[in-house]
Amino acid sequence: FYGWPYVYYGTYPDPFHANANSAKVQDAQQRARVPDLALGGHSVPLGLRFYRGDAFPEKYRLGAFVARRGGVGRADFLGYDVVFVPFEVGSPTGVVEPFLTGFIADRELGTVRGRPVGVAELADGSLLISDDAGNAIWRVRYVGD
Structure with a gap:
């Protein structure tokens, strides 16, 4: 589990969900895996x-x-x-x-x-x-x- 849509890149909360779903965001932050390698946002x-x-x-x-x-x-x-x-x-x-x-x-x-x-x-x-x-x-x- 990589956290989406509540967190991205492991622990960074998605601003849209940070207030509306704070419990889900906190859960995702604890369970999310950080990717092994970043290839750059929007590099597709x-x-x-x-x-x-x-x-x-x-x-x-x-x-x-x-x-x-x-x-x-x-x-x-x-x-x-x-x-x-x-x-x-x-x-x-x-x-x-x-x-x-x-x-x-x-x-x-x-x-x-x-x-x-x-x-x-x-x-x-x-x-x-x-x-x-x-x-x-x-x-x-x-x-x-």
């Missing part, structure tokens, strides 16, 4: 794939690729990328690394080239990234240093 992480291939360098093996579609109407443009999250012994390390970027066309104009939504792994170890704004499927493969 939609696709996740644990990498099992061996075409990319070893550091990517068994880590997670996350497609973050990005929120609408946000001045900070959080998301609009694919990030990599390393895992150790089945848990995220807390590090979120940019992996595939360049989907923001112009921050001042508020335009984007694409919005990554899904991640798939092919048999050869390359990745497919679906993009619902650019109407494309991107293939990402490692070619060496």
Whole structure:
């Protein structure tokens, strides 16, 4: 249980419910789990794939690729990328690394080239990234240093 709709991110009370449902808020604060990793509010992480291939360098093996579609109407443009999250012994390390970027066309104009939504792994170890704004499927493969 992560607390919603009474609390978010473990213990932070939702202002709408704080006064109207104080007993439920207090109960949720005591029972709610804090997420293992924050990917940013409104970054819209939609696709996740644990990498099992061996075409990319070893550091990517068994880590997670996350497609973050990005929120609408946000001045900070959080998301609009694919990030990599390393895992150790089945848990995220807390590090979120940019992996595939360049989907923001112009921050001042508020335009984007694409919005990554899904991640798939092919048999050869390359990745497919679906993009619902650019109407494309991107293939990402490692070619060496």
